[in-house]
Amino acid sequence: MGEGTAHSWTWWVEFFEKIGFYHQQYLDEENFAFRLGGVDFLCLSGGDTFAIAQGLGQAGARALGEFFSGDKVYLGSCAGAYLPLHSSQEPLHRFNFLSIPVANIVPDPPPGLEFSPRTMIPYGNRYLVHPVRGEVVLRPRISYPEPTVVAPLFGGPPFALGGDADGFRSRALYQDFTPRTSFPAGPELARRVVQGKEAVIEARIGPSTLFLLGPHLEHPRFPSANQFLFRLLQPFFNRLPETVPAGPGPEESSPALLREIKKELSRSRFTVQSLTQLSLSFEIGRKLYEPEKIAELLEFAWKRIRKFEPGSGLPVAAGETLRAQAVRLRESLEDFRTAVRGGEEAAGIMLKSLRAAKRFLAGFLPLYHRWGCLEEARI
Amino acid sequence: MALEKVFNNRILLADLTTGKCEERELGDKLAREQLGGAALNLELLRRFPEGEPLVIGTGLLTSTFCPGAGVGVVTAKSPRSGLVVHHPFIGMIGIELKLSGFDFIVVRGRSEKPVRLWLHDELAEVSPAGEVKELGTNQVTGRIRDEYGDMNIHAFQVGPAGAAGSPLAMISESCFGGYDRAGLGLALAEKGLYALVVRGLGNLEVADGFFPESAKLMQETAQSLKGKTGIKEILRLWAKEDSFLPALEKVTHRHSACYSCPFPCRTFGFLREDPARKLETDASNPGCLLIDPQGVLALSFLGNDYPHVYEHCTQLGVDPAAVGLMLKAEGIGDKEAADKRIEALVKEKKDLINSNQNNFHGVTPWPDGGDLSAALVQAAGVFSNGIPPAVLPLSTPPFSLPSDPVEKAALVLERTALGLILGVCPLLLLSTPVITPARLATLVKLATEWDGIGEEELKAKAKSLIGQTLKLAAPREAISEGLKPAGFDAAWAGLKKRYVEG
Numbered sequence: 001m002g003e004g005t006a007h008s009w010t011w012w013v014e015f016f017e018k019i020g021f022y023h024q025q026y027l028d029e030e031n032f033a034f035r036l037g038g039v040d041f042l043c044l045s046g047g048d049t050f051a052i053a054q055g056l057g058q059a060g061a062r063a064l065g066e067f068f069s070g071d072k073v074y075l076g077s078c079a080g081a082y083l084p085l086h087s088s089q090e091p092l093h094r095f096n097f098l099s100i101p102v103a104n105i106v107p108d109p110p111p112g113l114e115f116s117p118r119t120m121i122p123y124g125n126r127y128l129v130h131p132v133r134g135e136v137v138l139r140p141r142i143s144y145p146e147p148t149v150v151a152p153l154f155g156g157p158p159f160a161l162g163g164d165a166d167g168f169r170s171r172a173l174y175q176d177f178t179p180r181t182s183f184p185a186g187p188e189l190a191r192r193v194v195q196g197k198e199a200v201i202e203a204r205i206g207p208s209t210l211f212l213l214g215p216h217l218e219h220p221r222f223p224s225a226n227q228f229l230f231r232l233l234q235p236f237f238n239r240l241p242e243t244v245p246a247g248p249g250p251e252e253s254s255p256a257l258l259r260e261i262k263k264e265l266s267r268s269r270f271t272v273q274s275l276t277q278l279s280l281s282f283e284i285g286r287k288l289y290e291p292e293k294i295a296e297l298l299e300f301a302w303k304r305i306r307k308f309e310p311g312s313g314l315p316v317a318a319g320e321t322l323r324a325q326a327v328r329l330r331e332s333l334e335d336f337r338t339a340v341r342g343g344e345e346a347a348g349i350m351l352k353s354l355r356a357a358k359r360f361l362a363g364f365l366p367l368y369h370r371w372g373c374l375e376e377a378r379i
Numbered sequence: 380m381a382l383e384k385v386f387n388n389r390i391l392l393a394d395l396t397t398g399k400c401e402e403r404e405l406g407d408k409l410a411r412e413q414l415g416g417a418a419l420n421l422e423l424l425r426r427f428p429e430g431e432p433l434v435i436g437t438g439l440l441t442s443t444f445c446p447g448a449g450v451g452v453v454t455a456k457s458p459r460s461g462l463v464v465h466h467p468f469i470g471m472i473g474i475e476l477k478l479s480g481f482d483f484i485v486v487r488g489r490s491e492k493p494v495r496l497w498l499h500d501e502l503a504e505v506s507p508a509g510e511v512k513e514l515g516t517n518q519v520t521g522r523i524r525d526e527y528g529d530m531n532i533h534a535f536q537v538g539p540a541g542a543a544g545s546p547l548a549m550i551s552e553s554c555f556g557g558y559d560r561a562g563l564g565l566a567l568a569e570k571g572l573y574a575l576v577v578r579g580l581g582n583l584e585v586a587d588g589f590f591p592e593s594a595k596l597m598q599e600t601a602q603s604l605k606g607k608t609g610i611k612e613i614l615r616l617w618a619k620e621d622s623f624l625p626a627l628e629k630v631t632h633r634h635s636a637c638y639s640c641p642f643p644c645r646t647f648g649f650l651r652e653d654p655a656r657k658l659e660t661d662a663s664n665p666g667c668l669l670i671d672p673q674g675v676l677a678l679s680f681l682g683n684d685y686p687h688v689y690e691h692c693t694q695l696g697v698d699p700a701a702v703g704l705m706l707k708a709e710g711i712g713d714k715e716a717a718d719k720r721i722e723a724l725v726k727e728k729k730d731l732i733n734s735n736q737n738n739f740h741g742v743t744p745w746p747d748g749g750d751l752s753a754a755l756v757q758a759a760g761v762f763s764n765g766i767p768p769a770v771l772p773l774s775t776p777p778f779s780l781p782s783d784p785v786e787k788a789a790l791v792l793e794r795t796a797l798g799l800i801l802g803v804c805p806l807l808l809l810s811t812p813v814i815t816p817a818r819l820a821t822l823v824k825l826a827t828e829w830d831g832i833g834e835e836e837l838k839a840k841a842k843s844l845i846g847q848t849l850k851l852a853a854p855r856e857a858i859s860e861g862l863k864p865a866g867f868d869a870a871w872a873g874l875k876k877r878y879v880e881g
Binding site: 259262263265266267269270271273274277302306333334337 | 499500501502504527528529530531532578580
């Protein structure tokens with residue numbers, strides 16, 4: 001959830017909640033290197049791959065290499081699928097773990113496709129293109145009861161493996177599109193670049209297994225994609241430690257503290273809601289950032305903080321830390337709003353608010369998973 | 380029963396004396412018995428009688444996709460009439476209230492200092508509201524929105540008129556005035572509650588089949604009112620001539636509708652900017668939203684000045700209809716004189732009775748068109764007199780109206796009652812017959828899955844609400860003679876028999 005990531009990492013959180021697994025950690029560039037060793041499944045979702053690589057740096061790349069030398073599982077969707085692929089581009093070249101070509105790097109900019117982080121960016125002396133956005137139909141290449149699976153694609157790679165190869169297995173292909181697919185430069189380019197290519201690849205590095213997902217199989221609003229992902233990962237679930245059960249509440253808990261945090265989070269919610277109505281968009285690095293992404297993170301937290309039983313609380317020390325994070329989040333959003341209203345440069349402040357939102361979630365989610373109202377596994 | 384598709388299952392008891400709030404479950408049983416809105420408000424008044432309560436509630440269908448389903452209701456004893464009255468708040472406040480996580484609020488006790496009740500995300504806070512005595516409703520709304528950082532925050536508030544103790548003080552919906560003719564603004568001010576501030580970011584589940592049924596009804600309703608736009612449509616039905624129209628057209632910038640409503644009956648007038656301007660305005664406050672036809676009519680004798688004077692009334696939070704009657708009686712003819720006199724009327728705590736103006740139990744009457752049924756509706760005093768006391772013949776097909784004035788009055792009262800129980804705009808229900816009790820019952824059944832709920836039960840509940848409210852207060856006989864058309868006494872006896880003695 002560090003630099004370069006947006007909000008789609010929460011989709012992995014929700015996916016594992018659905019399978020009843022709550023023992024989660026949230027890594028950013030500050031703690032990635034020293035905490036990765038204690039992790040069995042590493043999930044990396046969407047964002048700006050270049051910024052993610054920049055944030056993780058050499059130390060992060062080294063830690064990832066050590067991770068792969070253990071018997072681990074890597075789940076990379078969208079930007080997370082690009083990260084371990086060979087690249088000559090800095091700083092991606094530090095993460096050259098797998099040699100798998102992708103089909104969406106082209107020599108010339110296709111006609112009709114605009115330069116924008118969502119559709120096409122320069123890539124060395126070539127161009128990385130995204131001719132499809134939205135729903136895609138996948139054909140599973142494992143034994144699976146359904147002939148197709150629908151999942152969303154937001155810039156993830158179509159792989160050009162051309163079938164199973166040594167150490168790589170194709171697990172799903174891009175078969176078709178739906179009426180909800182959009183084609184920024186028309187369907188012809190999409191058919192040429194995406195259709196028929198690998199959407200999901202299972203790879204090995206030493207004893208570790210990597211799943212590279214072009215589309216977001218973990219997206220919470222695509223249950224059939226979640227089911228397919230569950231099936232893919234089923235052989236590895238015996239590695240998951242026992243689920244940490246919820247409550248009774250901590251011995252020394254403070255309902256007043258929980259209420260204070262809710263108040264701060266509520267105020268943050270409607271401050272950011274008011275910003276989402278202003279059609280703001282900031283191009284930072286190779287990614288577009290909008291207040292909607294912060295709103296998504298806050299909604300994610302809000303849905304969960306509501307589930308604490310009435311009268312329950314949080315452990316005092318952890319709760320105080322979380323309250324301070326909630327206050328900082330609210331203040332950063334108010335600064336963001338003030339900057340926008342004053343016509344000032346707001347991109348930096350927006351990033352600060354995004355970081356504050358992620359930090360709040362990183363502090364809140366472990367408390368929620370331990371003390372909040374947990375649901376039965378749904379997959 | 381699918382309560383979660385219509386309510387949050389949450390009643391708030393706000394004690395202004397202690398500043399403490401307590402939550403109670405609404406519960407399936409109470410919701411099933413009383414349905415919602417004004418009927419449930421009345422029951423809560425009975426259950427929590429201490430501390431001179433005032434109940435603010437939402438309708439069963441408020442914030443759903445039903446046409447016109449943005450209404451909430453205040454039920455309280457009117458300082459002007461002494462009667463219990465149900466007053467609708469329309470616009471966006473009803474939906475913001477429900478989606479803030481609270482279905483009903485019982486306000487009791489009295490705060491020594493001005494406070495506001497801030498509801499958001501299932502959280503209720505009583506906090507100081509010291510600035511209100513000096514500031515207009517527009518300024519207070521702006522400050523609240525700035526403080527909390529969201530332009531979509533709405534405040535149900537008391538203006539300087541309430542702070543000054545004027546019997547003409549009305550509850551203002553943000554800075555746009557409203558339909559309060561019962562002096563509930565004074566009732567709130569006397570409790571020290573100067574604003575109910577709401578922001579709703581919650582949601583309710585949508586029942587299977589509800590959206591298509593609502594969409595169908597919405598289309599038919601829109602078709603029946605095709606081409607009708609702006610407050611002028613209602614004004615035309617009451618004004619003896621179209622003399623109000625030039626001043627209105629001069630300032631009209633746009634028309635707008637409330638939540639989920641296909642009839643844009645509110646007109647925004649640009650008073651300080653060119654109304655032909657289509658670009659985002661530079662002025663922080665270019666004009667005002669004209670929402671109160673009774674108020675506009677009463678002030679229309681001022682010619683081109685009336686929109687400005689109407690705005691002044693909404694800023695002060697004072698009943699523009701009562702003010703209009705008094706200014707006209709005093710021979711006031713222009714904006715400057717009107718503005719000065721309004722401030723004086725507030726300070727002098729004038730009302731219709733001590734100003735010797737015709738009134739229904741101290742409440743402002745609609746222009747007298749000699750219609751007996753309209754007089755009966757106003758005489759009943761059950762609902763805020765800001766709602767038109769007659770069917771508004773705007774639709775195609777039109778209403779099929781009974782000729783008997785008591786039956787006609789009953790039609791108006793019962794459609795209004797139904798609206799205030801379900802949270803559907805009574806103005807819309809009085810404008811088109813397309814939204815029938817049967818159609819509403821279908822929506823209620825889809826949303827709640829209640830066994831046995833149907834058209835007859837809804838009609839019975841509406842009738843029961845009227846009867847119970849009529850029984851609650853002293854004889855409603857304080858009606859100016861000048862407001863009683865021929866045959867009034869016999870018809871009034873007939874109406875009472877229908878609801879109270881029948």
